[in-house]
Amino acid sequence: MKFDFDVPIPRENTNSVKFDGRQQYFGTTDVSPLWVADMDFAVPECVTRALQERLNHPVFGYTLYPESLYQSVIDWFERRHHWKIERDWILMAPGVVPSLYAAVQAFAKEGEGVIVQPPVYFPFFSAVTTNNRKLLLNPLREVNGRYEMDFAHLESCAKEGAKLLMLCTPHNPVGRVWSEHELQEVLRIARKYHLTILSDDIHADLIYSESTHIMLGRLVQAGDKIITTIAPNKTFNIPGLGLSALVIPDATQRKAMKQVFENLNVGNSNPFSVVAFEAAYSEGDEWLNALMTYLEATRDYVADYLQKNIPKIKMVKPEATYLLWLDCRGLEMGDAQLRDFFVKKCKVGMNPGIVFGEVGSGFMRMNIGTQRINIQEVLERIKVALQ
Ligand SMILES: Cc1ncc(COP(=O)(O)O)c(C=O)c1O
Structure with missing residues (x-):
C-alpha cells in the first residue's frame, strides 16, 4: 500500500x-x-522531504514568499477547482483565523453588523465580538437531518445594514458543501445589499466522492466584493505551520486587507511553512x-x-x-x-x-x-x- x-x-x-x-x-x-x-x-512525503531539504541549510533567517509559492496556489486551484486566480489577487497571510479577524476590521466599522451562520466554527463569533462589531446570527436550518441556509432571514440581516457575511464553505461543523444554487442566492443577496463576503474555504479540498465543491470566488462578477481564505493546512495536516493565503480580486479590498496586516506589522513568514505549503500544493x-x-x-x-x-x-x-x-x-x-x-x-x-x-x-x-x-x-x- x-x-x-x-x-x-x-x-x-x-x-x-x-x-x-x-x-x-x-x-x-x-x-x-x-x-x-x-x-x-x-x-505527505513531499512535505517532509521539502522540510528536510530546508533543514539541511543551517540558517533560519527572515524569509520571503518566492514566486514559486504563488504559482503553486494558482496551479492547485486551476487543477483541482477550475478556478483561475491571478497572481496579483493573492496575499499571503498567517493562519486563516487571523484573516477572519482582519476582515472584520477591514470591512465593518465598530458597531456595524457582521453576519455569521451558526452552528459554526467558534472564531467566527469571536472575530466579530472581540472587535466590537455587531454579531448578526443567521442560523442554519436543519431539514430532515441536513442543514440549509435560511435565505429570507439572511436577507433581513443584510437589510438591517450588515457590512460583512462570514461564510464557511464547506461548512464546519455541519459538513455541507454548498450547491451552486445556494452560492448564487448568497451572491444575489450580497449584490443587492452591498455586502462583502469573507469566504472561508479552508476545507475546500476535503470533499467526499458524492459532492463537488464550488469556490465562491469562481462565481465572481465585476463589482462583487469577495475575499477568499485558502490554505493547505487542513488538507495536508500542517496547521501548526500557520501559513495561508487570501485571494482578493478587487484592488480596493485587497488594499484594505493589506492595511490591517500592515497596521499590526504582520507579514513575515518562516522558512518551514513556505516550503511545506509549496510542496503540498505542488505534489500532494x-x-x-x-x-x-x-x-x-x-x-x-x-x-x-x-x-x-x-x-x-x-x-x-x-x-x-x-x-x-x-x-x-x-x-x-x-x-x-x-x-x-x-x-x-x-x-x-x-x-x-x-x-x-x-x-x-x-x-x-x-x-x-x-x-x-x-x-x-x-x-x-x-x-x-x-x-
Ligand atoms: C472553517 C475554519 N477556518 C479556519 C480554521 C483554522 O485555520 P488556521 O489554523 O489556519 O487559523 C479552521 C480550523 O478548524 C476551520 O475549521
Whole structure:
C-alpha cells in the first residue's frame, strides 16, 4: 500500500494541543482525543522531504514568499477547482483565523453588523465580538437531518445594514458543501445589499466522492466584493505551520486587507511553512486522493455503526471535512451532562456542539482524522456505556 493511514503515530509529548492539551480541556488525559481539527496521519512525503531539504541549510533567517509559492496556489486551484486566480489577487497571510479577524476590521466599522451562520466554527463569533462589531446570527436550518441556509432571514440581516457575511464553505461543523444554487442566492443577496463576503474555504479540498465543491470566488462578477481564505493546512495536516493565503480580486479590498496586516506589522513568514505549503500544493494530489478514500470509509463506517448499534445518536452525513456532527439529542442529556458522559463514561474527548452556537445544543463534533481502529474502539465504548 502506497499510503497507509492505519499506521499509528504516537503524538503524546509533542506539544500537541489535541493530545497534550487533554488534561487542561477535559480534566484528564484518559480520553481518545477526537476534538481539535488536525489529523493523526503523517503528512505527505513531499512535505517532509521539502522540510528536510530546508533543514539541511543551517540558517533560519527572515524569509520571503518566492514566486514559486504563488504559482503553486494558482496551479492547485486551476487543477483541482477550475478556478483561475491571478497572481496579483493573492496575499499571503498567517493562519486563516487571523484573516477572519482582519476582515472584520477591514470591512465593518465598530458597531456595524457582521453576519455569521451558526452552528459554526467558534472564531467566527469571536472575530466579530472581540472587535466590537455587531454579531448578526443567521442560523442554519436543519431539514430532515441536513442543514440549509435560511435565505429570507439572511436577507433581513443584510437589510438591517450588515457590512460583512462570514461564510464557511464547506461548512464546519455541519459538513455541507454548498450547491451552486445556494452560492448564487448568497451572491444575489450580497449584490443587492452591498455586502462583502469573507469566504472561508479552508476545507475546500476535503470533499467526499458524492459532492463537488464550488469556490465562491469562481462565481465572481465585476463589482462583487469577495475575499477568499485558502490554505493547505487542513488538507495536508500542517496547521501548526500557520501559513495561508487570501485571494482578493478587487484592488480596493485587497488594499484594505493589506492595511490591517500592515497596521499590526504582520507579514513575515518562516522558512518551514513556505516550503511545506509549496510542496503540498505542488505534489500532494495523490496523497490527498488516498486520504479522502480512507476518510470516506471511516465516515461510512460510523454512519453504519450508529444506525445499527446506537440509533439514539444520529450522524449528520458530512459532504466534506473529517468532522462529524453528531446529533445526541436522543440521549436526552443537558450539554454539561453530555460532555461528562462522553469524557467520563466513554473516555472520548469531543467538542461539545454548544460551543458552535446555541443551535449546537445536544450535538457533539467528532474528529475522524485518525486511524480507523481508534474510531472503532470509541464507538464500542459508547455502545457499552449506553447499555
Ligand atoms: C472553517 C475554519 N477556518 C479556519 C480554521 C483554522 O485555520 P488556521 O489554523 O489556519 O487559523 C479552521 C480550523 O478548524 C476551520 O475549521
